[in-house]
Amino acid sequence: MHPDSLVIFGDRKAKTENSVSPPIYQTSGFYANTPEEFLEMSSQARHDRFYTRAGNPTHTCAETILAELEGAEAALLTASGMAAITSSVLAHVKTGDHVIGQKWHYPGTTNLLKIFLPLFGVETTLLDTTDIQQIENAIRPNTRVIMLESPANPMMQISDLKAISKLAQSKKITTIADNTLASSINQKPLDLGIDITVYSATKYLSGHSDLILGAAVSTKITIEKIWKTNMVLGACLNALDSWILLRGMRTYPLRVRQQNHNAISIAQFLEKHPKIKKVYYPGLPSHPQHKLAKSQMSGFGCLVSFELKTEVPQQIEKFFSSLRFPLRAPSLGSVDSLIVQPAVQWSKVGGEDADLGIPRGLIRFSCGIENEQDLIEDFDHALRQISG
Numbered sequence: 001m002h003p004d005s006l007v008i009f010g011d012r013k014a015k016t017e018n019s020v021s022p023p024i025y026q027t028s029g030f031y032a033n034t035p036e037e038f039l040e041m042s043s044q045a046r047h048d049r050f051y052t053r054a055g056n057p058t059h060t061c062a063e064t065i066l067a068e069l070e071g072a073e074a075a076l077l078t079a080s081g082m083a084a085i086t087s088s089v090l091a092h093v094k095t096g097d098h099v100i101g102q103k104w105h106y107p108g109t110t111n112l113l114k115i116f117l118p119l120f121g122v123e124t125t126l127l128d129t130t131d132i133q134q135i136e137n138a139i140r141p142n143t144r145v146i147m148l149e150s151p152a153n154p155m156m157q158i159s160d161l162k163a164i165s166k167l168a169q170s171k172k173i174t175t176i177a178d179n180t181l182a183s184s185i186n187q188k189p190l191d192l193g194i195d196i197t198v199y200s201a202t203k204y205l206s207g208h209s210d211l212i213l214g215a216a217v218s219t220k221i222t223i224e225k226i227w228k229t230n231m232v233l234g235a236c237l238n239a240l241d242s243w244i245l246l247r248g249m250r251t252y253p254l255r256v257r258q259q260n261h262n263a264i265s266i267a268q269f270l271e272k273h274p275k276i277k278k279v280y281y282p283g284l285p286s287h288p289q290h291k292l293a294k295s296q297m298s299g300f301g302c303l304v305s306f307e308l309k310t311e312v313p314q315q316i317e318k319f320f321s322s323l324r325f326p327l328r329a330p331s332l333g334s335v336d337s338l339i340v341q342p343a344v345q346w347s348k349v350g351g352e353d354a355d356l357g358i359p360r361g362l363i364r365f366s367c368g369i370e371n372e373q374d375l376i377e378d379f380d381h382a383l384r385q386i387s388g
């Protein structure tokens with residue numbers, strides 16, 4: 001079924017009492033009628049009608065759609081994108097193991113790999129995953145997980161998901177791809193051989209800047225493992241969150257399509273503009289990995305990074321404050337356009353920008369679903385306010 005139809009039809013089985021909108025099970029638990037039934041409900045297998053930390057039918061409804069969007073067997077909703085990442089990694093490592101990750105992960109993932117895992121005797125190597133030779137050289141007999149993120153944030157590096165998963169499979173290493181920036185509409189890592197996709201569902205999937213939650217998608221056996229870890233961490237959500245997510249997901253493919261469309265138009269507009277130094281967008285032929293991006297993505301997403309020719313802070317500020325649409329806010333993939341200057345604004349979040357080669361003047365724009373022409377005019381106007 002096409003994603004457009006799946007997000008509408010996918011909740012059909014969950015509808016009860018002839019309600020057109022799926023019901024919400026806003027309950028912390030479910031009761032048994034007999035002692036035998038109670039025993040069955042509390043069994044160790046994954047289930048959604050016992051205690052909501054373990055599952056809830058409203059979660060199941062959204063998880064079914066999430067899995068089907070990727071042609072996968074199963075999905076797990078978690079309290080945040082970081083919960084999905086942490087539980088997926090922890091479910092696959094123990095003391096003495098080794099994990100390979102990227103130099104430029106989402107800052108929370110960098111903290112998990114660089115600071116937290118070593119506390120528990122798990123070694124990590126963070127490298128340039130656009131260079132498969134570096135990965136091959138870093139693999140050790142105890143390497144258990146390769147963590148990837150393509151495109152990466154905010155410089156838009158692309159990693160070859162197919163080649164890396166092939167290499168990992170030959171060494172029995174589990175691959176996890178954070179597919180948040182691409183979205184499951186634009187990129188299907190599982191089809192390229194990746195074992196687990198993880199998401200900050202806070203972004204495109206909910207899409208309205210009103211939720212924090214995450215998801216992992218994989219085989220039934222793998223999701224069961226991640227589920228057990230996530231239950232111990234307690235990184236579960238309430239039924240209301242997945243019900244609001246279900247509403248967001250009904251327009252997920254539509255929104256992503258509009259965002260792809262807006263982003264490429266803005267990227268093309270900026271690339272031609274005399275006050276712009278450089279644009280970083282995988283959908284532009286000028287992106288150094290455009291061919292690879294085209295081979296593994298069907299759309300290029302909402303994030304456009306760029307540098308102005310001027311690096312004078314007052315000029316950059318003038319540009320920001322002259323924009324009407326984008327809000328100066330973190331996050332991405334929302335219906336609203338959002339804008340940040342990562343090297344300046346993320347340094348307080350613990351980013352090590354110097355290492356990561358993020359230019360100081362880099363601006364990261366997350367396209368909303370506003371009208372394309374309005375957005376271009378907004379940028380044009382703001383660029384006219386600054387000098388060369």
Ligand SMILES: *Cc1c(COP(=O)(O)O)cnc(C)c1O
Nearest residue numbers: 080081082106180181200202213
């Ligand atoms: C936002 C984000 C996360 C973290 O997700 P939360 O929902 O905020 O926990 C992880 N990875 C990427 C790429 C993100 O953009």
